[in-house]
Amino acid sequence: xxxxxxxxxxxxxxxxxxxxxxxxxxxxxxxxxxxxxxxxxxxxxxxxxxxxxxxxxxxxxxxxxxxxxxxxxxxxxxxxxxxxxxxxxxxxxxxxxxxxxxxxxxxxxxxxxxxxxxxxxxxxxxxxxxxxxxxxxxxxxxxxxxxxxxxxxxxxxxxxxxxxxxxxxxxxxxxxxxxxxxxxxxxxxxxxxxxxxxxxxxxxxxxxxxxxxxxxxxxxxxxxxxxxxxxxxxxxxxxxxxxxxxxxxxxxxxxxxxxxxxxxxxxxxxxxxxxxxxxxxxxxxxxxxxxxxxxxxxxxxxxxxxxxxxxxxxxxxxxxxxxxxxxxxxxxxxxxxxxxxxxxxxxxxxxxxxxxxxxxxxxxxxxxxxxxxxxxxxxxxxxxxxxxxxxxxxxxxxxxxxxxxxxxxxxxxxxxxxxxxxxxxxxxxxxxxxxxxxxxxxxxxxxxxxxxxxxxxxxxxxxxxxxxxxxxxxxxxxxxxxxxxxxxxxxxxxxxxxxxxxxxxxxxxxxxxxxxxxxxxxxxxxxxxxxxxxxxxxxxxxxxxxxxxxxxxxxxxxxxxxxxxxxxxxxxxxxxxxxxxxxxxxxxxxxxxxxxxxx
Amino acid sequence: xxxxxxxxxxxxxxxxxxxxxxxxxxxxxxxxxxxxxxxxxxxxxxxxxxxxxxxxxxxxxxxxxxxxxxxxxxxxxxxxxxxxxxxxxxxxxxxxxxxxxxxxxxxxxxxxxxxxxxxxxxxxxxxxxxxxxxxxxxxxxxxxxxxxxxxxxxxxxxxxxxxxxxxxxxxxxxxxxxxxxxxxxxxxxxxxxxxxxxxxxxxxxxxxxxxxxxxxxxxxxxxxxxxxxxxxxxxxxxxxxxxxxxxxxxxxxxxxxxxxxxxxxxxxxxxxxxxxxxxxxxxxxxxxxxxxxxxxxxxxxxxxxxxxxxxxxxxxxxxxxxxxxxxxxxxxxxxxxxxxxxxxxxxxxxx
Ligand SMILES: Cc1ncc(C[n+]2csc(CCOP(=O)(O)OP(=O)(O)O)c2C)c(N)n1
Ligand code: SF4
Ligand SMILES: [Mg+2]
Numbered sequence: 001x002x003x004x005x006x007x008x009x010x011x012x013x014x015x016x017x018x019x020x021x022x023x024x025x026x027x028x029x030x031x032x033x034x035x036x037x038x039x040x041x042x043x044x045x046x047x048x049x050x051x052x053x054x055x056x057x058x059x060x061x062x063x064x065x066x067x068x069x070x071x072x073x074x075x076x077x078x079x080x081x082x083x084x085x086x087x088x089x090x091x092x093x094x095x096x097x098x099x100x101x102x103x104x105x106x107x108x109x110x111x112x113x114x115x116x117x118x119x120x121x122x123x124x125x126x127x128x129x130x131x132x133x134x135x136x137x138x139x140x141x142x143x144x145x146x147x148x149x150x151x152x153x154x155x156x157x158x159x160x161x162x163x164x165x166x167x168x169x170x171x172x173x174x175x176x177x178x179x180x181x182x183x184x185x186x187x188x189x190x191x192x193x194x195x196x197x198x199x200x201x202x203x204x205x206x207x208x209x210x211x212x213x214x215x216x217x218x219x220x221x222x223x224x225x226x227x228x229x230x231x232x233x234x235x236x237x238x239x240x241x242x243x244x245x246x247x248x249x250x251x252x253x254x255x256x257x258x259x260x261x262x263x264x265x266x267x268x269x270x271x272x273x274x275x276x277x278x279x280x281x282x283x284x285x286x287x288x289x290x291x292x293x294x295x296x297x298x299x300x301x302x303x304x305x306x307x308x309x310x311x312x313x314x315x316x317x318x319x320x321x322x323x324x325x326x327x328x329x330x331x332x333x334x335x336x337x338x339x340x341x342x343x344x345x346x347x348x349x350x351x352x353x354x355x356x357x358x359x360x361x362x363x364x365x366x367x368x369x370x371x372x373x374x375x376x377x378x379x380x381x382x383x384x385x386x387x388x389x390x391x392x393x394x395x396x397x398x399x400x401x402x403x404x405x406x407x408x409x410x411x412x413x414x415x416x417x418x419x420x421x422x423x424x425x426x427x428x429x430x431x432x433x434x435x436x437x438x439x440x441x442x443x444x445x446x447x448x449x450x451x452x453x454x455x456x457x458x459x460x461x462x463x464x465x466x467x468x469x470x471x472x473x474x475x476x477x478x479x480x481x482x483x484x485x486x487x488x489x490x491x492x493x494x495x496x497x498x499x500x501x502x503x504x505x506x507x508x509x510x511x512x513x514x515x516x517x518x519x520x521x522x523x524x525x526x527x528x529x530x531x532x533x534x535x536x537x538x539x540x541x542x543x544x545x546x547x548x549x550x551x552x553x554x555x556x557x558x559x560x561x562x563x564x565x566x567x568x569x570x571x572x573x574x575x576x577x578x579x580x581x582x583x584x585x586x587x588x589x590x591x592x593x594x595x596x597x598x599x
Numbered sequence: 600x601x602x603x604x605x606x607x608x609x610x611x612x613x614x615x616x617x618x619x620x621x622x623x624x625x626x627x628x629x630x631x632x633x634x635x636x637x638x639x640x641x642x643x644x645x646x647x648x649x650x651x652x653x654x655x656x657x658x659x660x661x662x663x664x665x666x667x668x669x670x671x672x673x674x675x676x677x678x679x680x681x682x683x684x685x686x687x688x689x690x691x692x693x694x695x696x697x698x699x700x701x702x703x704x705x706x707x708x709x710x711x712x713x714x715x716x717x718x719x720x721x722x723x724x725x726x727x728x729x730x731x732x733x734x735x736x737x738x739x740x741x742x743x744x745x746x747x748x749x750x751x752x753x754x755x756x757x758x759x760x761x762x763x764x765x766x767x768x769x770x771x772x773x774x775x776x777x778x779x780x781x782x783x784x785x786x787x788x789x790x791x792x793x794x795x796x797x798x799x800x801x802x803x804x805x806x807x808x809x810x811x812x813x814x815x816x817x818x819x820x821x822x823x824x825x826x827x828x829x830x831x832x833x834x835x836x837x838x839x840x841x842x843x844x845x846x847x848x849x850x851x852x853x854x855x856x857x858x859x860x861x862x863x864x865x866x867x868x869x870x871x872x873x874x875x876x877x878x879x880x881x882x883x884x885x886x887x888x889x890x891x892x893x894x895x896x897x898x899x900x901x902x903x904x905x906x907x908x909x910x911x912x913x914x915x916x917x918x919x920x921x922x923x924x925x926x927x928x929x930x931x932x933x934x935x936x937x938x939x940x941x942x943x944x945x946x947x948x949x950x
Contacts, residue, residue: 273691
């Protein structure tokens with residue numbers, strides 16, 4: 001059998017809460033530093049300790065990062081899921097297990113190779129205390145994998161040294177555990193296996209980062225000063241990230257005081273209210289949340305829309321409806337976010353596809369919110385937010401200055417004869433704003449009740465409608481300001497494929513595979529809402545457009561047909577909403593299925 | 600219908616404050632509440648308090664939820680920004696605004712429906728955070744704007760206009776505030792300007808959340824026999840515990856007080872709150888005593904009014920957040936953005 005160099009996938013099964021994260025990131029980082037493209041997907045339960053967890057690592061020399069459904073190797077560290085885990089290995093693949101206990105013969109498969117490593121036994125004699133033994137067992141399997149896959153041991157040493165530079169005893173334990181696994185495997189099996197790593201040079205300008213971290217960094221770089229939140233998976237680490245970066249970058253060097261305020265609210269209603277209050281008073285303010293939080297925020301979002309107050313909301317989507325599966329991914333809030341709240345509303349939405357765009361769109365969100373004086377939703381998902389992605393390094397243009405929108409300064413107000421909050425002075429649908437505490441002439445009464453263009457209370461139908469119609473024009477004009485769709489046309493393509501957000505990785509791979517197979521398909525990834533003409537033109541230029549997304553009801557498809565007027569009959573849904581990241585296989589089989597139906 | 604702007608006619612004989620402003624300059628649009636509504640009297644007391652304190656109106660942000668009471672920020676301080684938000688959520692707006700700009704003088708107006716039902720959680724947490732806010736709860740025991748349903752402050756056994764008897768116990772907002780650790784708790788009556796104005800002034804000078812529950816009768820739905828928050832009932836059963844006189848730091852204290860019955864409380868801005876004990880020996884800095892006293896009076900069918908509790912030195916929200924002394928909202932961008940070199944350096948962490 002030929003070797004699979006830098007092109008394979010393996011999976012590590014552990015019980016939740018046993019500390020496998022540091023072993024898994026050690027493996028990921030080693031492969032990454034060997035210059036080989038790698039992605040990791042953490043499939044974890046909604047539980048603190050005990051339930052099964054899997055970590056999937058895909059190594060791909062061509063740089064494809066989507067989830068793969070085929071696993072060449074399984075590291076089965078969780079006896080509770082042995083049976084299922086063993087079944088998941090492809091025929092001819094490998095299973096690594098802890099041979100401290102004999103394997104139940106009924107589980108043995110004859111078409112795969114079993115690699116037993118007495119991890120628990122080795123760690124029991126090498127380490128003291130239950131805790132250290134359990135933790136080091138994980139590091140020991142990392143050592144075993146290092147030998148089996150041919151990892152660069154110098155890189156592993158360098159990584160543990162960096163990580164434990166201040167904790168000598170931990171460094172020693174880690175190195176010892178790595179050696180245990182490594183040497184045992186070397187002595188007992190032919191290493192490396194046919195699935196193996198070979199140093200490349202494809203990650204030099206890249207980083208490994210999750211989208212919550214990069215989005216929070218975007219908030220820091222954009223100059224956000226107020227963050228309000230209520231903890232919810234999978235968004236929680238975003239505020240933790242923001243706090244960490246602020247402690248590093250936002251302390252006044254002299255007074256040691258903070259140039260930011262973080263408010264842990266009592267619920268998401270309060271969190272969005274705080275963001276609206278802070279933005280109204282002139283701060284760049286944001287809240288990270290997930291679907292249940294957006295549901296609670298609805299009333300306030302309508303207020304911000306109608307009273308024209310900026311707000312930035314990050315929705316790290318998870319599966320719904322209701323509590324759903326909190327630790328699983330989905331794109332189930334596309335509709336909710338686009339039209340959140342009662343009455344006629346429509347919100348500017350941004351759809352990053354990976355952590356790099358999460359960083360960039362976080363910055364864009366503040367500019368758009370202040371420019372259009374309206375809520376802006378940034379929709380990521382659990383996969384983007386919590387998994388480590390290999391992305392090109394983040395870059396920053398030091399000439400960037402925030403677009404604070406039409407906010408009148410004290411001097412400008414002073415020069416004005418009079419100020420009216422909702423007058424369309426520039427005929428672009430965007431009125432001028434004033435901040436409290438700045439100048440007597442700036443005073444106005446912000447309200448969610450009917451108001452006329454001067455800001456006065458009204459129950460006059462014409463006055464009311466005039467304002468509402470202007471707001472509609474204003475939001476529609478944002479279609480030109482949100483990130484443009486990415487369109488990639490292929491020669492000879494008759495079909496179109498449209499997607500959003502994190503499905504990009506799977507779509508890109510699927511389209512390449514299908515093109516190589518003789519079916520070129522045009523591609524569009526929408527990145528912002530409201531949609532511009534380009535989106536409609538793309539849909540119109542194909543008889544059939546596949547709409548690929550991760551929800552049951554085809555929400556992107558509905559949005560596209562609702563907003564562009566393109567008939568639904570020109571679109572076909574390809575849906576995957578089981579809660580895991582999509583793979584190219586889902587896209588290809590979706591295309592094939594509809595093609596079969598059509599013929 | 601547009602809102603009615605009040606003609607701003609200056610009467611030459613109107614007295615001016617230190618800023619050269621008359622009380623008219625602290626007024627707002629003409630009220631659209633029912634004639635005789637207690638809320639309008641509270642508005643008048645607020646106008647008086649701001650005028651007395653020589654506060655520049657534009658430095659104030661006046662916030663509210665939804666209800667008849669929550670409409671009233673439109674009726675005072677026309678030169679201040681107002682925010683009539685959503686039902687029960689004024690505290691969140693105040694918290695955010697205060698976080699962004701710590702120099703804003705925040706006054707929040709709410710009703711008993713707004714604060715004790717839909718917004719009970721937000722009230723509690725604003726108190727816990729000690730947001731620097733004067734929180735005025737205009738308490739009439741009913742939902743005025745939705746036409747007379749019992750609110751959570753309606754007393755057990757009181758009757759509605761339609762004759763229904765309330766069988767549930769009332770939430771006493773002052774007891775609630777004290778038990779939550781509020782740093783300033785007072786109760787007054789809309790018809791008692793002499794008591795209310797000094798309390799409002801003291802509340803404005805207080806650093807942190809100053810909570811004032813003002814019994815403010817709804818003449819349309821809750822001023823009949825059987826209601827316990829009507830004019831007649833309240834006048835009869837109001838027991839003044841403590842009379843507060845607020846003395847700004849720059850004025851001399853000239854008034855004479857009866858010896859042995861005056862307590863001075865120093866507020867954070869250097870001004871003094873003089874408390875005259877008219878009822879009995881009462882120490883408003885003793886939290887347990889305050890709680891007990893409200894309960895004792897309640898049992899007698901009386902309403903204890905005045906400054907019930909104060910803790911002038913507790914850190915407010917913004918101090919707890921360790922924020923810089925200046926507002927964060929207009930920090931220069933250079934102070935906020937780490938820049939490309941830092942980004943480059945930081946990313947070594949992600950390799
Ligand atoms: C979410 C929501 N639910 C219900 C209402 C209807 N509503 C408006 S005011 C009000 C009660 C107001 O009572 P209170 O706060 O005591 O004010 P009052 O009118 O008595 O001064 C209600 C229930 C609303 N505006 N919003
Ligand atoms: S209904 Fe009651 S609370 Fe509302 S304005 Fe009239 S008197 Fe005041
Ligand atoms: Mg009421």
